[in-house]
Amino acid sequence: MPRLPAVPGRILIVDDEERQRTALAAMLAPSDFETQMAADGQEALERLTAFNADVIVADLIMPRMDGFELLRHLKERGDLTPAIALTGFGSMEKALSAVHDLKAFWFLEKPVEPRAFKTLLERAIRYKRSLQRTDELKRELSLHGVLGDLVGTSPAMQRIFSLIRQVAPTSAPVLISGESGTGKELVAREIHKCSPRCDGPFVAINAAALPETLVESELFGHEKGAFTGAMERSAGCFEQAHGGTLLLDEIGEMPPSTQPKLLRVLEDLRVRRLGGKHEIAVDTRVLAATSRQLGTHLREELYYRLSVFQIEIPPLREHKEDIPPIAEVMLRNLNKKHSTRVTGVDAEVMDLFERYDWPGNVRELRNVLERAAIIAGEGLIRLNNLPSPAFGVSPGSHSRPSSDYEGPIMLQPGQPLTKLEEAYIKLTLDHVRGNRKLAAEMLGISLRTLQNRIAALREEEKAATPDS
Secondary structure, eight states, X not given: OOOOOOOOOEEEEEOSOHHHHHHHHXXXXXXXXXXXXXXXXXXXXXXXXXXXXXXXXXXSOOSSSOHHHHHHHHHHTTOOOXXXXXXXXXXXXXXXXXXXXXXXXXXXXXXXXXXXHHHHXXXXXXXXXXXXXXXXXXXXXXXXXXXXXXXOOSHHHHHHHHHXXXXXXXXXXXXXXXXXXSOHHHHHHHHHHTSTTTTSOEEEEEGGGSXXXXXXXXXXXXXXXXXXXXXXXEEOHHHHTTTSEEEEETGGXXXXXXXXXXXXXXXXXXEOXXXXXXXXXXXXXXXXXXXXXXXXXXXXXXXXXXXXXXXXXXXXXXXXXXXXXXXXXXXHHHHHHHTOEEEEEOHHHHHHHHHSOOTTHHHHHHHHHHHHHHHHOEEEEOGGGXXXXXXXXXXXXXXXXXXXXXXXXXXXXXXXXXXXXXXXXXXXXXXXXTOHHHHHHHHTSOHHHHHHHHHHHHHHHHHHSOOO
């Protein structure tokens, strides 16, 4: 196989020994590399403000700011410039730590062999340029209405894409808000994918779905015997997401007693498992999501800590021009999932889609398309493939389904309030096709409160039913 041609590039050499810096620069002089030098990590950071290096070559052991600290600074600010770590004989463990923990491109042992040095530099430069091409491709795709699993050409969605691109390279916490089904987790996953942590884990936890007694164990972990049923040690979500991203979904449902402990972890980046004696350092970026106005549901200082950067996702009814491209991408994925051959949506169906208000947002659209695709099997999705009546809108009607839905609740003097409450809850659940989360939002209560009320109503119904 012919050897690839040399790749010109800009190299920053960082070493506290002047003789070593000069020798490395001299190795590159006959080639087309442009080099600059720095005596330690602090000087390197200053140089990088004006010198756009393709590769950084840094000694690991230096005074003032060593190579480890330099790599840590670059990682924290989202700088993707590949770094080659220089290490002395017998320091292999330190070199591997720089590669594994601090994402250095690779390492070289001193004294450096010129041919190996140039070859590694060329590979690192090609890697840097492939990252740049990938980033340019992502930008181009976002301009055409696709960013990962997110789709939309409307100004509202283009603004979301822009915010994701701005915040992803940083380590800032992000609060993602929007109605149920708008795609908050998709936004969180895209922030993770576009960040320097993309190779690390993405862990999501839903505060509303956990019993209050288990929230702290899920977040912080526990030691064996910490409580009844703790049969073995378990790492919490912060530890599981070490080196990656943790999404705290429905943060407004976080129990008040847990919020101060969560705040401390966010400030110190250290966790202590339940029943543990020692704190554990974690390198975890935290994103939070909510489908409600947080108001008094979250401690003020915790809210400010989580909402350094905010992204609000609009409901689907506010950017209906995105329904055609969203449906196209969804059907492509559904065809792969179900081995169907659906080619698109009939014009009459699309007209119906664009007149419907989608209370369940993008999630509801996907559910409707999935059912219709399975029924249709191939060709276009037509009206007879949709639920009947289709979304409460007749094909010839141009009226939108009212959010002020009126149902058969009969008000009579002396009727028990529990009966009216039961009827209203059932009516709301029917209206949102059993989506309890959405029903809770419409009723102005938390999901947990709704679930407790449904359970209480069932118990009352059992108690009122005579034994047969």
